[in-house]
Amino acid sequence: xxxxxxxxxxxxxxxxxxxxxxxxxxxxxxxxxxxxxxxxxxxxxxxxxxxxxxxxxxxxxxxxxxxxxxxxxxxxxxxxxxxxxxxxxxxxxxxxxxxxxxxxxxxxxxxxxxxxxxxxxxxxxx
Amino acid sequence: xxxxxxxxxxxxxxxxxxxxxxxxxxxxxxxxxxxxxxxxxxxxxxxxxxxxxxxxxxxxxxxxxxxxxxxxxxxxxxxxxxxxxxxxxxxxxxxxxxxxxxxxxxxxxxxxxxxxxxxxxxxxxxxxxxxxxxxxxxxxxxxxxxxxxxxxxxxxxxxxxxxxxxxxxxxxxxxxxxxxxxxxxxxxxxxxxxxxxxxxxxxxxxxxxx
Numbered sequence: 001x002x003x004x005x006x007x008x009x010x011x012x013x014x015x016x017x018x019x020x021x022x023x024x025x026x027x028x029x030x031x032x033x034x035x036x037x038x039x040x041x042x043x044x045x046x047x048x049x050x051x052x053x054x055x056x057x058x059x060x061x062x063x064x065x066x067x068x069x070x071x072x073x074x075x076x077x078x079x080x081x082x083x084x085x086x087x088x089x090x091x092x093x094x095x096x097x098x099x100x101x102x103x104x105x106x107x108x109x110x111x112x113x114x115x116x117x118x119x120x121x122x123x124x125x126x
Numbered sequence: 127x128x129x130x131x132x133x134x135x136x137x138x139x140x141x142x143x144x145x146x147x148x149x150x151x152x153x154x155x156x157x158x159x160x161x162x163x164x165x166x167x168x169x170x171x172x173x174x175x176x177x178x179x180x181x182x183x184x185x186x187x188x189x190x191x192x193x194x195x196x197x198x199x200x201x202x203x204x205x206x207x208x209x210x211x212x213x214x215x216x217x218x219x220x221x222x223x224x225x226x227x228x229x230x231x232x233x234x235x236x237x238x239x240x241x242x243x244x245x246x247x248x249x250x251x252x253x254x255x256x257x258x259x260x261x262x263x264x265x266x267x268x269x270x271x272x273x274x275x276x277x278x279x280x281x282x283x284x285x286x287x288x289x290x291x292x293x294x295x296x297x298x299x300x301x302x303x304x305x306x307x308x309x310x311x312x313x314x315x316x317x318x319x320x321x322x323x324x325x326x327x328x329x330x331x332x333x334x335x336x
């Protein structure tokens with residue numbers, strides 16, 4: 001069984017970058033895949049990787065990570081302006097971040113149209 | 127405390143690159159993309175010695191290696207680089223993968239431990255680079271989060287980036303896929319192992335920083 005935890009943006013909104021990273025990593029270390037509403041900043045992504053490396057041990061092998069940004073519209077004119085305004089207002093709330101422990105999630109394949117989570121067939125329970 | 131540590135790292139870095147006029151050229155990318163192979167090729171071309179050891183097994187480079195005073199000439203123009211070959215950046219490291227590659231358990235565990243430190247070191251060095259060559263394996267999915275994270279970080283820091291779609295000597299390689307994934311960057315297709323595409327590489331590098 002795989003547990004998927006949905007995390008609304010409000011749960012990390014008031015946290016510092018370090019706090020956000022710690023929260024995501026704590027959930028992932030608990031054998032849970034996290035689907036966070038919103039996305040991390042590029043600097044936070046590297047901090048998450050650094051923090052993950054520091055936590056790696058015989059039970060925790062690291063994470064699989066995917067940060068999904070909202071797609072750019074191909075429409076011009078008013079639709080384009082509307083999207084720019086939405087982006088400016090919502091900022092990091094748009095898109096989502098997927099973090100899964102590497103002992104559960106083998107790989108996350110991402111292309112512009114879809115996301116695939118490849119799960120490990122047999123995994124050791126802690 | 128963090129600021130003191132950051133300043134200390136910056137000082138150590140600046141001491142290493144103490145030669146004036148040198149451009150700090152970093153080689154970044156996921157493990158086994160060919161960073162050391164390309165850095166070795168450049169160092170062999172211009173200073174006659176290699177920067178690091180190459181292996182089929184991932185995470186061979188586990189410490190940042192620096193070669194200073196690498197004077198490169200292209201089209202009558204000269205630039206001096208301090209080349210930094212960095213460990214491959216990954217989000218997971220499992221010592222059992224090294225065992226599968228034929229390394230004994232004790233050495234595999236040691237390699238994994240050193241590899242985690244190497245990833246941290248590589249990330250810490252990003253801030254100090256003047257220009258970065260991101261080396262990607264053109265036979266693999268370019269949309270991996272590690273690739274996006276590295277390039278996103280360089281963009282956020284306004285560091286000029288050149289992307290290499292490496293291993294074009296292999297059948298599965300696709301330069302087009304890499305270009306499609308990062309349309310806002312110059313992408314040079316090459317085979318660092320075979321030395322193919324070096325002229326195009328120097329051309330793009332000089333266009334970026336020259």
